[in-house]
Amino acid sequence: MKWYSVSVDEAIEKLDSNQLSGLPQDVSSARIEKFGLNELSGEEKTPWYMLLFNQLKSPLIIILFIGALLSLYTGHMIDAIAIAVIVLINVLISFVQEINMQKSMDSLNDMSAPTALVRSGGEWCKKLASNIVPGDIVKLDTGSIVPADMRLIEATQLQIDEAALTGESVPSEKDIAAIAEQEVPLGDQLNMAFMGTVVSTGHGIGIVVGTGMDTQMGQIATMLYSAEETKTPMQQRVDALSRILIAAALIIVAAIIGIGIHQGMEWIEIINTGISLTVAAIPEGLVTVVTIVLTLGAKRMVVNKALTRKLASVETLGSSTVICSDKTGTLTQNKMQVLSIYSGGDYFSVTGEGYEPVGKFLDNSDGEVDAQETRSLLHLLKMSAACNDAILVSENGQHSIQGMPTEGALAVVAAKAGITKQSVLDEGSELLKSFPFDSTRKLMSVIAKAADGNYYLVAKGAPDVILKRSVSVFSGDEAQPLTDESAQPALDAMHSFSARALRTLAVAFKQIDESDLGKPQEELESDFTFLGIHGIMDPPRIEVPVAVDECHTAGIRTIMITGDHAGTAEAIAKQIGVKRNESENVITGTELDALSDKELEERVKNTVVFARVTPKHKLRIVKALQSNGEVVAMTGDGVNDAPALRSANIGVAMGITGTDVAKDAADLILLDDNFSTIVKAVREGRRIYDNMRKFIRQALTANVSEVSALLFAFLLMGDDPLLTLAPLMILWVNLVSDGIPALALGVDNEEPGIMQRKPVAGSEGFFADSLASKILLRGLVMGFITYYLFQVALDNGATLAYAQTVAFMTLIFGQIFHIFDARTFTSLFRRSPFSNKYLLVAVAGSLLLSLGLIYSPLGSLVFGTVPLQFKHLLMVFCIAALPTFVLSGLKEVFRLKWV
Numbered sequence: 001m002k003w004y005s006v007s008v009d010e011a012i013e014k015l016d017s018n019q020l021s022g023l024p025q026d027v028s029s030a031r032i033e034k035f036g037l038n039e040l041s042g043e044e045k046t047p048w049y050m051l052l053f054n055q056l057k058s059p060l061i062i063i064l065f066i067g068a069l070l071s072l073y074t075g076h077m078i079d080a081i082a083i084a085v086i087v088l089i090n091v092l093i094s095f096v097q098e099i100n101m102q103k104s105m106d107s108l109n110d111m112s113a114p115t116a117l118v119r120s121g122g123e124w125c126k127k128l129a130s131n132i133v134p135g136d137i138v139k140l141d142t143g144s145i146v147p148a149d150m151r152l153i154e155a156t157q158l159q160i161d162e163a164a165l166t167g168e169s170v171p172s173e174k175d176i177a178a179i180a181e182q183e184v185p186l187g188d189q190l191n192m193a194f195m196g197t198v199v200s201t202g203h204g205i206g207i208v209v210g211t212g213m214d215t216q217m218g219q220i221a222t223m224l225y226s227a228e229e230t231k232t233p234m235q236q237r238v239d240a241l242s243r244i245l246i247a248a249a250l251i252i253v254a255a256i257i258g259i260g261i262h263q264g265m266e267w268i269e270i271i272n273t274g275i276s277l278t279v280a281a282i283p284e285g286l287v288t289v290v291t292i293v294l295t296l297g298a299k300r301m302v303v304n305k306a307l308t309r310k311l312a313s314v315e316t317l318g319s320s321t322v323i324c325s326d327k328t329g330t331l332t333q334n335k336m337q338v339l340s341i342y343s344g345g346d347y348f349s350v351t352g353e354g355y356e357p358v359g360k361f362l363d364n365s366d367g368e369v370d371a372q373e374t375r376s377l378l379h380l381l382k383m384s385a386a387c388n389d390a391i392l393v394s395e396n397g398q399h400s401i402q403g404m405p406t407e408g409a410l411a412v413v414a415a416k417a418g419i420t421k422q423s424v425l426d427e428g429s430e431l432l433k434s435f436p437f438d439s440t441r442k443l444m445s446v447i448a449k450a451a452d453g454n455y456y457l458v459a460k461g462a463p464d465v466i467l468k469r470s471v472s473v474f475s476g477d478e479a480q481p482l483t484d485e486s487a488q489p490a491l492d493a494m495h496s497f498s499a500r501a502l503r504t505l506a507v508a509f510k511q512i513d514e515s516d517l518g519k520p521q522e523e524l525e526s527d528f529t530f531l532g533i534h535g536i537m538d539p540p541r542i543e544v545p546v547a548v549d550e551c552h553t554a555g556i557r558t559i560m561i562t563g564d565h566a567g568t569a570e571a572i573a574k575q576i577g578v579k580r581n582e583s584e585n586v587i588t589g590t591e592l593d594a595l596s597d598k599e600l601e602e603r604v605k606n607t608v609v610f611a612r613v614t615p616k617h618k619l620r621i622v623k624a625l626q627s628n629g630e631v632v633a634m635t636g637d638g639v640n641d642a643p644a645l646r647s648a649n650i651g652v653a654m655g656i657t658g659t660d661v662a663k664d665a666a667d668l669i670l671l672d673d674n675f676s677t678i679v680k681a682v683r684e685g686r687r688i689y690d691n692m693r694k695f696i697r698q699a700l701t702a703n704v705s706e707v708s709a710l711l712f713a714f715l716l717m718g719d720d721p722l723l724t725l726a727p728l729m730i731l732w733v734n735l736v737s738d739g740i741p742a743l744a745l746g747v748d749n750e751e752p753g754i755m756q757r758k759p760v761a762g763s764e765g766f767f768a769d770s771l772a773s774k775i776l777l778r779g780l781v782m783g784f785i786t787y788y789l790f791q792v793a794l795d796n797g798a799t800l801a802y803a804q805t806v807a808f809m810t811l812i813f814g815q816i817f818h819i820f821d822a823r824t825f826t827s828l829f830r831r832s833p834f835s836n837k838y839l840l841v842a843v844a845g846s847l848l849l850s851l852g853l854i855y856s857p858l859g860s861l862v863f864g865t866v867p868l869q870f871k872h873l874l875m876v877f878c879i880a881a882l883p884t885f886v887l888s889g890l891k892e893v894f895r896l897k898w899v
Helices: 008-014 025-035 048-057 059-073 077-110 216-226 233-263 267-281 286-303 313-319 327-331 375-386 405-415 421-426 463-468 484-499 514-518 544-553 566-576 589-593 597-606 615-627 639-647 660-665 675-716 727-737 739-747 771-795 800-822 837-854 857-863 870-894
Strands: 115-120 123-128 137-140 149-161 198-210 306-308 322-325 337-343 346-350 391-395 398-402 430-438 443-449 455-461 470-475 478-481 503-512 528-537 557-561 585-588 607-611 632-636 650-654 668-670
Touching: 008 149, 008 198, 048 077, 059 077, 137 149, 149 430, 216 615, 216 639, 216 660, 233 267, 233 675, 286 306, 286 313, 286 675, 286 739, 306 675, 313 650, 313 675, 322 327, 322 615, 322 675, 327 557, 327 566, 337 375, 337 405, 337 484, 346 375, 375 405, 375 421, 375 455, 375 503, 375 528, 391 405, 398 405, 405 503, 405 528, 455 463, 455 514, 463 470, 463 484, 463 503, 463 528, 470 484, 484 503, 484 528, 528 566, 544 557, 544 566, 544 675, 557 566, 557 615, 566 585, 566 607, 585 589, 585 597, 589 607, 589 615, 597 607, 597 615, 607 615, 615 632, 615 639, 632 639, 632 675, 639 650, 639 660, 650 660, 668 675, 675 727, 675 739, 675 771, 675 800, 727 739, 727 800, 727 837, 727 857, 739 800, 739 837, 771 800, 771 870, 800 837, 800 870, 837 857
Parallel strands: 322 557, 322 632, 470 528, 557 607, 585 607, 632 650, 650 668
Antiparallel strands: 115 123, 115 137, 137 198, 149 198, 306 668, 337 346, 337 528, 391 398, 430 443, 443 455, 455 503, 470 478, 503 528
């Protein structure tokens, strides 16, 4: 039912209620049975034990778990324990994250009013908001939380802050007139009040038309829980990598079983060898390192004012191709300011930021003007301060406004000239009477007694209304009769300000006699002298244009999605560089409703502003972008943003102005509500992705080396092959000697030009840009050298333990050299090895631990290592360096991408 289109009497009749007496108790009870309690209900929460079980579904976790069981079955207890600990750590981290995600519905319920004033038996009574039913007559006062969706039946200077629902920065002025249009955006339904919004000023009475899940808030709750959470690009890539590793492990095990059966090996030997190869093929530390690297990245983001709620999302921003940003408070300051003034026939621009009463008045040539010495401007500012209910407050050096944002803007601009309401009164003026603003008159006025004993009526309101009630206009330093000719400059100023999407307030006055004080306002509010016009806007944040331009250079589209009017949104978009040319589209919510999903997918490719949108629209926009293959980052602060935040590839909520619902639905929270912080997070996300690829290159090269070293033995040693490396040696390489230095890659500095390249395609895997060939080539070469030195040791009469120790150290030294090549996308010779101090410490620590392993009794007991002669250790060190330096040299000389 479109309740905004019906009259007050029709609404009361349809709901079978009575404006004067309300609903009888028996009817109210019957309707609770019919419609249910006025509460938001969501999907049944997943039990904690199911959340825990769900963490075990990762392919990599599954194969690690199987590896632990096989190790336990064959008596490899230490292997089994080490792998089980890795699995447990990662499962617990993911489990805690899932538990934290179950707060969204609780936050939505917290926004509902606990009690409300409801008419019953002709009297106003307090009633639990949960017991309100359709047809109840509810009273709204300043500060009230609207308890349900209502059709207003009375409205006295009623203004409701609907920012959390519509995204508009200015409270909505309400009235009771029916709206004839069939399709009206939520923000334009002026005769409606919605659950969870807050009464800013005035009073009203409404009849409840929707409760619980039938409210606008309920629709958001439904969308929030039906919205699919998409996997992050990192999760998709790790899943793909897991499948590749599983396939590789199965192929290797199958090959070993085939070779073993062909050579007549015992089954226990085949199983032991299979386990060794499985351990070698799977980078056991991958899941742990991914978690640790993402955690370190999350900590770096906090320093840059971005708090991560989901570790997997840390990297996602680096892959984002589109940022859908809310306007108010993110791209703009969320502080209404007077930017331009028309007074006395002249234009003035005003500088300054926020509510700080510091700024300059500039003329058309940008020359500074002394407001105290410019008569028309001085009059305008003084009367703007006097005819004003807003107060500029300073606390601990921070300035804020108490009152309406537009009135606050006038108080601030007057304060920039050293004028306040109090200073006007201190000059000897006295405010005698006030006629508050209402939406019918579109103005407010005050009567003041000046220090000279004269009486004045000062009015402030819509410029067209003020001008129509004026008989003269200030031009220069004096008033002139209002004619078509003298009025034209003021009309031109109105059009000029409107073209710039500035909100406008005009100020006028007239002198009255003491005998006029008793006259009604209708008679007094006429025959004004028109003083001038304020052009007001919530201006862009100073740093936003630079951040938007950086996104453009990085190949990331910025789309503004707002509940504000199209003209205002487009003007801001042009100022900050979101709209860069006239061919780019601006689409309103009404226009969007007329588009099919397929049409929207096409239109969204060249649309930079969506204005006057609803929560459902935001969700459709995100889905359309994702259908085009975009990786979407969506910002928001209101309840209306929550479904889209949850469905986006990464949801970004505002930490200062954001509602709890938005924060709970988001992946990332901006602690300063600043768009430029998102760009810093994009840079960090790209660095993390690069570092993840560096780690994967290092880890998988080690795994290929281990596997190939074992396979070369099986293929080249005849009917009685020996294990080149013992299973625990392989585990040591994966987790310690290679794992610790590889972890230091996670904190590596960013690559040059990181924000000058296009985003990584969502379909692009970790092995793009010839990474797979580099891993295989280097891994096979190092694996062969490891096997070769193992065979040489055996040929020279060494024991199996000594030969395995030689192979063990060959692999360790080879990986240590390789890690300095893995940390760059150019060449080992083009990046200083000393630029990552953490890597140097990790390499030194890894070498000391590994050397301690072969020269200590504990290493001999647990790992089966033996001390190597120094000459053999030195030989191994030198030969292990050859693959990295030779292959890097070939790449440098011949510019071969695949080497």
